[in-house]
Amino acid sequence: MSTLIAAEGLGHGYHDEWLFKNLTLGINPGQRVALVGINGAGKSTLLKLLADRFSPLEGKIVKNKAVKIGFLDQEPSFPDGYSISDFIFSLENKQQQLIKEYEELIEDPNPDEKTLNRLYEELSEHNAWEYEHEIKTILSRMGINHLQQKISTLSGGQKKRLALAKLLIEDPEIYVLDEPTNHLDIDTIEWLEKLLTSGNKTILLVTHDRYFLDNVCNTIVELDRGKIYNYNGNYAFFLEKKSEREASDESTFQKNKNLLKKELEWMRRMPAARTVKSQSRVNAFYDLEDKTKQRSDNQKVTLNVKMSRQGNKILELNHIGQTFDDKKIINDFTYVFKRGDRIGLAGKNGTGKSTLLNIITGFLEPEKGNVDVGDTTVYGYYKQGGLAFNEKERVIDIVKSDAEYIKMADGQTISASALLTLFLFPPKKQHGMVEKLSGGEKKRLHLMKVLMQNPNFLILDEPTNDLDIDTLNVLEEFLENFPGVLILVSHDRYLLDKMSEQLFIMEGEGNVSIYNGNYSEYRISLDTPKENPSTKKTTFEETKTASPTKKLSFKEQKELDEIEEKVAEKENEIEELTKLLGMIEATDYLKIQETSAKIDLLNKELEVVMGRWVELSDKTN
The missing domain is CATH 1.10.287 (Helix Hairpins)
Structure with missing residues (x-):
């Protein structure tokens, strides 16, 4: 099988630190590869190198010049002044230019009849009608309807969907996707899964969405401490084999540790003027010391901060109504929150999920009805957009601005530095600038600041975006034991299924319905015919x-x-x-x-x- 793209002896890093060195990786036609690893391991950097976005410090990327690579960046950029239409339709593609002209013309309330007839004929002549239907389907799925809109007016989520739409329309030989499910609703994610697994597409992606990863990928590549580990199978297979590897690594580490202890005693007994005969053993000692130092102690994020006391009255929403631009967002919604409520907030993009959260937390005053908050209710609100950190500020100073000492669930009080260490920010990163953190590390820092407030009413709006899977597993463990009220907005179906016992369904046109059960149960109920x-x-x-x-x-x-x-x-x-x-x-x-x-x-x-x-x-x- 001919390799489409290969990395040979690849090495790259930032700020005088190597992310990885001497990596070798090949991708074959039809492989759907997921790249996994902790935040800061270099996943996004490796994707950009393979997509030829910049050159590596060491090694090379080998590929056939005729192979077209489509790259979806985590935060895509666009040419200044472009409209959606300018960006989507390629000047070199005759079919696309005809479709662009046709789509722009039919948006006109009074289209020119002659031009319309000419376009009908030309689209038929170039067999473009089926292609036009595919393009419209993709744009519609991504919520892109007004082709003349300027890209500069779009939100960050809309821009990400626009970049994904263009890539799907171009249908390259290799799809390189960095967090493709971010900013998509669940219906669109499920549609995307089917699209990517149809045909014989070659895909390399980074995603935190475990259902998506398991449904789409047939190969897992783990980037761990600068090394590559390949697993031919889906995510479930990877987890099984990884646990076996880690058990083996642990056994090897313990043997090395015991041997290092003996060798250290020998080194201390050796006279200063060592003989040539002993030099090989001295060299072996230093090699063994390096291996033992490099080994990770399998540290995990520790989420166990104290929860504020919660009274009997928590929060009441009374006949809430809200509109924007004459469009009904919420219509006469009432709910009384109870202790232990675990609510998933579901609905398509634009149906009002963030609006409801802003009303609940007091950031927005509802047009109708009122919000009655209990005296002891303490919100912890993890927002989708994250926090606007000062990039030039030190990580530890950001935490100390809230508190020098933090109370933990077991009653102990620890310093800001100790808490950062529990969240996997070692001293070197604590005293480094925020600008040196990866996107996922910034999200982890945001989550930490939210939990420092000791909330008893926790709201997580898309918490899985850009967090690594290891951190997500720990977050799930924390949420399972969290005794307060939880509201969760997430396109991660696995997280919704595991954490929610009730759903608020934003149905559109202001309707909010309540479903008792998790998301998978809700989807099954939709597929079950309703009896007359x-x-x-x-x-x-x-x-x-x-x-x-x-x-x-x-x-x-x-x-x-x-x-x-x-x-x-x-x-x-x-x-x-x-x-x-x-x-x-x-x-x-x-x-x-x-x-x-x-x-x-x-x-x-x-x-x-x-x-x-x-x-x-x-x-x-």
Whole structure:
């Protein structure tokens, strides 16, 4: 299989520090590769090097000149003064230029008839109608409707979606995507998954979205302490193999540590004038010391700050109404928050999720209704846009501006420096400038500042954007044990499923509905046909109490009697497995998948049994 792009002896770094050295990596046609690693490991840098955005300090990138690479940056830039139309449609592509002219013309309330007819003919002549439909579908999915709008007027999320739309339209030989699901709603993410897995696309991506990663990628490449580890399989396979590697690394480390201790004693006993014969052992000692120093102690972010006391009255929303530009955003919404509420906020982009959060936290006064906040309620609001840090300020000074000492959940008080260390900011980074932090590290610092406020009402608006998966796992563990109220806005379906027990659904046109259950359960409910009350089927329990059967044979009657036992058995099995699913560790993806598959199989078997029950029951009427 011919390699489309390869890195040979690659090395790069910033601020006199190497991110990685001597990396070798090849990508073959049809591979869909996910690059994983902790924040600051160099994932985005490696993507940019492979996409030829700049040259490496060491090594080279080898690729066929004819291979077209499409790159989606985490924060894309655009030419000054461009409209959406100018950016989307390539001057070198005749089909695209015809489509551009056609789309701009039909936006005109009074299009020129002659020009329109000419474009019809030319689009047909160049077989561009199907292409035009594909482009419109992509733009519509990304929420791009007004082609004449200037790019400078778009929000950061809209710009990211615009850059992704252009890349999908161009359909390059290699897709290089840095956090492609950021700023997409869940419906669009699911559509994107299907698009990227259709055909034989070659993809290299960085994403924190574990469902997306598992559904799209067939190869995982881990960047860990400057080294590359390859895993041919999906994310669940990677987790299994990584745990095996780490167990092996731990065993090797302990052996090296014990050996280093013995060698250190030998070094101390050696006379100052060492013989030539001993020099090889001296060199081996220093090599062993370097290996032991380089080994990570598998540190994790520690989230255990103290929660403020919460009273009986928490928060009440009374008949909230809000409009913008005559458009209804929220219409007569009422809710009384209770202790332990875990609410997921779901809905398409632009339906008003951020507006509702701003009303809840008091950043926005509602046009109608009122917000009644309890005396003891302390908000912790992690905003999607992040904090506007002073890039020239030291990391530790940013934390000290809030507090020199912080109270932890166990009652201990620790310094700002110690807390930063728990959040994986070592002393060198603490005393460095914010500008030297990666995007994910800045988000981690933002999260830390929010939790320092000791909130009992925690609001997380897209907390997964740019955070590495290891930090997300720790965040999930913290949220599972968080006793206060939680409101979560996230396009990360895994996080929504695990953390929410209730949903506020922003349906558009001001409607906010409440669903009891998590996101996957909600999606299943949407796919289940709603019954007309007039044609509602008799329930199993109702049939049991109905009049005795009259038209069943002896064999059929026996079968109907046995169905009740079968239904009870399968329902009990499903209930036990569902309980087990909730107890499985978040990182044990294989066990989660295996248990979910068993539940799906039992549900299908139950459906067959119930189908036969309905068939037999109908004969008795």
